[in-house]
Each structure stands twice: as C-alpha cells, then as structure tokens.
Amino acid sequence: MAASATRRRDWAKGANHALREAGHRAGGAREAVVELLSKQSCCLSAQELCDRLGEQGSNVGLASVYRALDLLHGMGLVQRVDLGDGNLRFEPIQPGGEHHHHAVCDSCGRVTAFEDERLESALERLAGRLRHSINAHEVVIHGSCGRCSSSSGAGA
Amino acid sequence: MAASATRRRDWAKGANHALREAGHRAGGAREAVVELLSKQSCCLSAQELCDRLGEQGSNVGLASVYRALDLLHGMGLVQRVDLGDGNLRFEPIQPGGEHHHHAVCDSCGRVTAFEDERLESALERLAGRLRHSINAHEVVIHGSCGRCSSSSGAGA
DNA sequence: CGTTAAACGAGAATCAGTCTCACTAGGCGG
DNA sequence: CCGCCTAGTGAGACTGATTCTCGTTTAACG
Ligand SMILES: [Zn+2]
Ligand SMILES: [Zn+2]
Ligand SMILES: [Zn+2]
Ligand SMILES: [Zn+2]
Numbered sequence: 001m002a003a004s005a006t007r008r009r010d011w012a013k014g015a016n017h018a019l020r021e022a023g024h025r026a027g028g029a030r031e032a033v034v035e036l037l038s039k040q041s042c043c044l045s046a047q048e049l050c051d052r053l054g055e056q057g058s059n060v061g062l063a064s065v066y067r068a069l070d071l072l073h074g075m076g077l078v079q080r081v082d083l084g085d086g087n088l089r090f091e092p093i094q095p096g097g098e099h100h101h102h103a104v105c106d107s108c109g110r111v112t113a114f115e116d117e118r119l120e121s122a123l124e125r126l127a128g129r130l131r132h133s134i135n136a137h138e139v140v141i142h143g144s145c146g147r148c149s150s151s152s153g154a155g156a
Numbered sequence: 157m158a159a160s161a162t163r164r165r166d167w168a169k170g171a172n173h174a175l176r177e178a179g180h181r182a183g184g185a186r187e188a189v190v191e192l193l194s195k196q197s198c199c200l201s202a203q204e205l206c207d208r209l210g211e212q213g214s215n216v217g218l219a220s221v222y223r224a225l226d227l228l229h230g231m232g233l234v235q236r237v238d239l240g241d242g243n244l245r246f247e248p249i250q251p252g253g254e255h256h257h258h259a260v261c262d263s264c265g266r267v268t269a270f271e272d273e274r275l276e277s278a279l280e281r282l283a284g285r286l287r288h289s290i291n292a293h294e295v296v297i298h299g300s301c302g303r304c305s306s307s308s309g310a311g312a
Numbered sequence: 313c314g315t316t317a318a319a320c321g322a323g324a325a326t327c328a329g330t331c332t333c334a335c336t337a338g339g340c341g342g
Numbered sequence: 343c344c345g346c347c348t349a350g351t352g353a354g355a356c357t358g359a360t361t362c363t364c365g366t367t368t369a370a371c372g
Contacts, residue, residue: 047328244360
C-alpha cells in the first residue's frame with residue numbers, strides 16, 4: 001500500500017522536525033534510528049535496530065539506540081511494545097492514531113499485528129468508565145496463530 | 157467479598173490438584189508459592205513473593221519461586237503481567253475466567269486493577285475476527301490515575 | 313526403613329537495559 | 343572559514359531481573 005509508505009515517510013519527517021523543535025541537534029545516530037524505525041511495519045527490539053543499522057554500514061552504538069528510543073518515547077513518537085519474551089520492542093506511533101496490536105503464537109512464537117476498529121472503540125468507551133485517563137493502551141493476545149491452530153495440536 | 161475468598165481457596169486447591177495430576181510431588185516451596193499466590197488480589201513479582209514467604213517464616217529460594225511460577229504458567233494456572241517497569245508479575249488465573257487488567261499511572265507509577273465486562277466481551281468478539289485463537293489476553297492502560305489527573309496537568 | 317529421583321536453596325551465570333566517560337561533531341559567533 | 347561550546351555518540355562497565363548449576367534434602371513408593 002503506497003499510502004502507508006507515505007505515512008511512514010511523513011512520520012520520519014515529523015519526528016525529525018519535532019526533535020529540532022525540542023532543541024535537539026541533528027545527530028547521525030538518532031536520525032539513523034528514526035529512519036530505520038520509519039521503515040518498519042511492526043515493532044523491533046533495540047538490539048535488532050542496532051544490528052540492522054550495523055548491517056547497513058551505520059555503526060550505531062546500542063546505547064545511542066536506547067537513547068534515541070527513550071527520547072522518542074518521551075515525546076510520544078514511539079510506543080514500547082512488550083510481548084512478554086523479556087525484550088522490549090519499539091514502533092512508531094502514527095500521528096493519526098492509526099495503530100495496531102499484537103497477537104503472539106505460543107506454539108511457534110510468531111507475532112502477528114492486527115488492527116481492529118471495534119476493539120479501539122471499545123477501549124475508548126472504557127476510558128469513560130475508569131477513573132484513569134488513557135494516554136496509551138496496549139493489548140497483547142496469546143494463543144495459536146492460524147498456521148498452528150489448523151495443524152491440530154500445535155506442538156509446544 | 158467472601159465469594160472471592162472462596163474462589164481463591166478453590167484456585168489453590170485446584171492448582172495443587174493439577175500439579176499432582178501432572179505427576180509433580182508435593183514440594184513445600186511450591187505449595188507455599190501457590191498458597192501465597194492464592195491470597196493475592198493482584199499481581200506480585202517473583203521477588204515480592206520470595207520476600208513475603210521469607211517474612212512468613214518459609215525460607216523459599218528465589219529460584220524455587222521462579223520454578224513454581226514457570227510451571228504454573230505452563231499449566232495455564234497463572235498469568236504473567238508485564239507492566240513495563242522491567243519486572244514481570246504473576247497472578248492466578250481463575251478457572252471461571254474472571255480476571256482483571258491493569259492501568260499504570262505514568263505520573264506516580266501507581267498500578268490500578270480494573271475489571272470491565274464490556275471490554276471482556278469486546279475481546280471475546282475480537283476472537284471471531286482474527287485468524288488467531290485467544291488463550292489469554294493482556295490489556296495495559298497507561299495514563300494518569302484519578303489522583304494525578306485531578307491535580308492539574310499530571311506531570312509527564 | 314532404604315532407594316530413587318524430583319524438588320530445593322544458594323550462588324554463579326546470563327542478558328537486557330542503563331550509566332559513565334572520553335571523544336566527535338553540529339551550531340554559532342567571530 | 344576558524345574555533346569554542348556543548349549535545350550527541352560509541353565502547354564498555356555496571357545493574358538488576360531471570361535462569362542455570364550443583365550439591366543437598368525429602369516425598370513417594372515399595
Ligand atoms: Zn506492531
Ligand atoms: Zn504459530
Ligand atoms: Zn498517579
Ligand atoms: Zn481480560
């Protein structure tokens with residue numbers, strides 16, 4: 001989908017702009033993280049980001065990746081995703097609010113992203129019933145992916 | 157609520173029974189973990205469980221706590237709760253499906269448990285729309301708790 | 313009781329994430 | 343264009359949660 005590619009490019013542009021606005025310099029490592037992040041369709045761990053940057057020739061330190069992610073997270077530009085395997089992952093937050101959640105297959109470990117409009121509105125309505133404002137929400141489903149559940153017992 | 161106390165006792169009984177059925181011996185450490193877990197209204201970290209057991213006189217090793225939790229989790233008797241603070245927490249899964257989710261205050265760090273029937277049914281309906289079976293789900297809300305949001309701008 | 317292997321406790325090992333520090337380089341006035 | 347100042351950076355030390363290891367304990371079963 002071309003629209004999504006455009007959106008990602010916009011996200012990178014917006015993120016860099018926001019960083020400038022907030023008084024941050026244009027460091028190479030951080031821009032590399034932003035650019036790589038903008039190309040992902042789903043979440044990556046800090047280590048994965050660091051490795052991929054290395055493969056691309058940008059030798060970015062892991063600490064810088066964490067620094068950049070932390071900053072971006074603090075500015076509401078990326079969300080942390082915790083799939084329960086002990087590794088935090090990160091993905092861009094689209095300004096339009098478009099986002100997805102994750103389903104983890106407990107048999108094969110595969111992570112599937114899904115969007116669901118009804119779930120989102122259910123979560124919005126939930127806000128009205130809680131004495132707690134909702135800045136962000138995270139939903140993680142555990143179960144068997146289509147592949148594993150069709151092949152009968154889904155070996156652990 | 158007495159019903160809930162009964163349910164918790166039932167959970168402990170059921171968990172111990174399931175462990176026997178699965179061919180596990182009745183070890184003191186594991187039983188202590190099960191019993192302590194069954195008394196909690198919300199999730200605890202492994203370290204907290206270990207500390208509390210120590211206070212009660214049961215000198216249970218941290219490794220045994222992890223072992224027990226891992227086993228129980230593998231048997232679908234406890235759920236891991238990840239609130240994003242780097243500590244996994246654990247709580248019993250009630251066989252009846254009654255459970256709650258968690259809202260984290262990004263200002264003060266307080267964790268609030270909530271139950272919401274409508275959210276649960278929304279999640280059940282979601283299952284029908286995904287090519288992914290749902291064995292478990294986890295919802296974490298981030299925002300400001302009632303206390304923090306009432307005191308004006310709720311610091312980042 | 314004696315045998316056997318699961319369960320246990322203590323501490324070592326691992327590993328994601330954070331912190332430190334000397335060094336590099338972006339931004340800016342001269 | 344040059345040099346200063348500080349934010350940004352990379353390597354590696356550090357931390358703390360979780361897992362692994364290993365010698366000891368003890369439940370289960372005859
Ligand atoms: Zn994703
Ligand atoms: Zn699968
Ligand atoms: Zn609060
Ligand atoms: Zn639920």
